[in-house]
Amino acid sequence: MDLTADMTNQPFPTQLFGDDAIDTAEEKAKPSSRQTVGDPFVENPRMICRDVYVYYAEKCAINNVSIDVGRNEVLAMIGPSGCGKSTFLRCLNRMNDTVGTCRVEGDIRLDDMNIYDPSVDVVPLRASVGMVFQKPNPFPKSIFDNVAYGPKIHGLVSNKTELAEIVETSLTKAGLWNEVKDRLHEPGTGLSGGQQQRLCIARAIAVSPEVILMDEPCSALDPIATAKVEELIAELREQFSIVIVTHAMQQAARVSQRTAYFHLGDLIEVGPTDRIFTNPRHQLTEDYITGRFG
Numbered sequence: 001m002d003l004t005a006d007m008t009n010q011p012f013p014t015q016l017f018g019d020d021a022i023d024t025a026e027e028k029a030k031p032s033s034r035q036t037v038g039d040p041f042v043e044n045p046r047m048i049c050r051d052v053y054v055y056y057a058e059k060c061a062i063n064n065v066s067i068d069v070g071r072n073e074v075l076a077m078i079g080p081s082g083c084g085k086s087t088f089l090r091c092l093n094r095m096n097d098t099v100g101t102c103r104v105e106g107d108i109r110l111d112d113m114n115i116y117d118p119s120v121d122v123v124p125l126r127a128s129v130g131m132v133f134q135k136p137n138p139f140p141k142s143i144f145d146n147v148a149y150g151p152k153i154h155g156l157v158s159n160k161t162e163l164a165e166i167v168e169t170s171l172t173k174a175g176l177w178n179e180v181k182d183r184l185h186e187p188g189t190g191l192s193g194g195q196q197q198r199l200c201i202a203r204a205i206a207v208s209p210e211v212i213l214m215d216e217p218c219s220a221l222d223p224i225a226t227a228k229v230e231e232l233i234a235e236l237r238e239q240f241s242i243v244i245v246t247h248a249m250q251q252a253a254r255v256s257q258r259t260a261y262f263h264l265g266d267l268i269e270v271g272p273t274d275r276i277f278t279n280p281r282h283q284l285t286e287d288y289i290t291g292r293f294g
C-alpha cells in the first residue's frame with residue numbers, strides 16, 4: 001500500500017486495508033474493556049514502563065500503563081486529543097517534573113536504571129532520552145552553537161576540533177549538513193521551519209542519546225518538510241530508539257514498527273503497526289483508525 005501520497009491527517013481510508021482488512025469476523029475486545037490488548041513487551045527492551053499512573057492534582061491522566069520501548073524501533077503513540085499521549089511521552093525523560101501538579105507513579109527504567117530514583121540527575125537523563133517538540137525551538141544562537149551547546153555542557157568534548165566534528169556529524173545525521181555548512185554562524189532561527197526542526201533533531205543527536213522522544217514533530221511543517229523528517233526518522237532508527245506521538249495516522253503507519261493506541265488515559269492496544277492498521281483487536285482502536293471518533 002502506498003502511504004506516501006497522503007501527508008494529511010486523515011483517518012485511515014478503509015480501501016487502503018486491502019483484502020485482509022479489518023477482520024470483522026474476529027471478535028473484538030468490547031469498547032468497555034480497558035485491559036491492554038496485544039503484547040506491549042519486547043525482547044531486550046531499551047526502556048521498560050510498568051504500572052505507570054500519572055496525575056495532574058487529583059485528575060488521573062495515565063491509568064496503569066505498562067509498555068516497553070525496543071531498541072532500534074520507532075514506537076508510535078496515537079489516540080484522540082486528551083487521551084494522554086504527550087503526558088506519557090513526557091514521563092519517559094521526566095519532563096513532567098516541570099509541572100507542579102503532576103505526580104508520576106510506577107516504574108520506568110532506562111537500561112535497568114529507575115529514572116525516577118531520587119539519585120538520578122535529570123540533566124544527563126534528558127541527554128540520554130532527548131526530546132523534539134511540536135514547534136521547532138532552536139536557541140537564539142548560531143546554527144553551530146545550537147548543536148555545540150549540549151556536547152559542551154555535558155563535557156563530551158575536550159577541544160575545538162572534537163566539537164567541530166560532533167557538530168558536523170550531528171548535522172549530517174540530521175540530513176542538514178549540506179544545506180547549512182556554508183552558513184554555520186548564521187542564526188538557527190533564520191532557517192525554514194523544516195530545517196529548524198532538523199536542527200533540533202541534530203541538537204538532540206549531538207549529546208549521544210539512546211532514545212529520542214518526538215511530540216508531533218511534523219505538525220508545524222509543510223508536506224515536503226514532513227517527508228524529509230519522516231525519512232530522517234527511518235534513518236535514525238538504525239542508531240536510536242524513537243517514540244513518536246502523532247495525530248496523523250498515515251504518519252504512524254509510514255514511520256513506525258509498533259503502534260500504541262491510547263484512550264482516556266488507558267493503553268488500549270499495542271502491536272505491530274501493520275496489524276494495528278489492518279486488523280485491530282479492540283473495538284476502540286478500530287473506531288479511531290476508521291475515523292468514527294477522534
Ligand SMILES: Nc1ncnc2c1ncn2[C@@H]1O[C@H](COP(=O)(O)OP(=O)(O)OP(=O)(O)O)[C@@H](O)[C@H]1O
Nearest residue numbers: 056061079080081082083084085086087088099101
Ligand atoms: N499541565 C496540565 N495540567 C493539568 N492537566 C493537564 C496538563 N497537561 C495535560 N493535562 C490533562 O491531561 C490529559 C491528557 O493530556 P495530554 O496532553 O497528555 O493528551 P494528548 O493525548 O497528548 O492530547 P493532544 O493530542 O490534544 O495533545 C488531558 O485531560 C489534559 O487536559
